[in-house]
Amino acid sequence: MTTPSPSPLTHFDSQGQAHMVDVAAKPATRRTAVVRGRIDMQPATLALILSGTAKKGDVLGIARIAGIMAAKKTSDLIPLCHPLALTHVAIDFATDDAGDAGAGKARAGAQASISCSATVETIGPTGVEMEALLAVTAALLTVYDMCKAADRGMTITDVKLLEKHGGKSGSYLSD
DSSP: OOOOOOOSSTTBOTTSOBOOOOOTTSOOEEEEEEEEEEEEEOHHHHHHHHHTOOTTSOHHHHHHHHHHHHHHTHHHHSTTOOOOOEEEEEEEEEEEETTOOSSSOOOTTOOEEEEEEEEEEEEESSOOHHHHHHHHHHHHHHHHHHHTTTOTTOEEEEEEEEEEEOSTTOOEEOO
């Protein structure tokens, strides 16, 4: 019987069993991750959100809080993530009304969108990429939940790690 070779995936031991990575010997350094994602919707849905007249209230304000809460609860939802003491979580939104053709006329089939970005920081022995990914995803899901009565065709897309800093592996910047 041969012994399995060590996995390049850190969440598996030499026998291929899932485990939580031991970070006890790693030095505490400042760790930062930035993630962005987008939700596409009908221009009328974006107008409803921006007008503040959505039935369930302040959509982006509630989505911001949902993103922050998700970052703080990542280890409760992702089985092998370490619980971290986060030092900063920022959730920001930007809108793009592709339906605005400049003269107040929506182009046929045009979609509007809201981009969400999360910046998450800690000082510790492991990174915060999962916390930032979950923050963006939860914030966008909250937008969907709050607006689904008006637009069930919304699509969450392009959730992506843009950058990370800190730790032994150094910095990562996406293309």
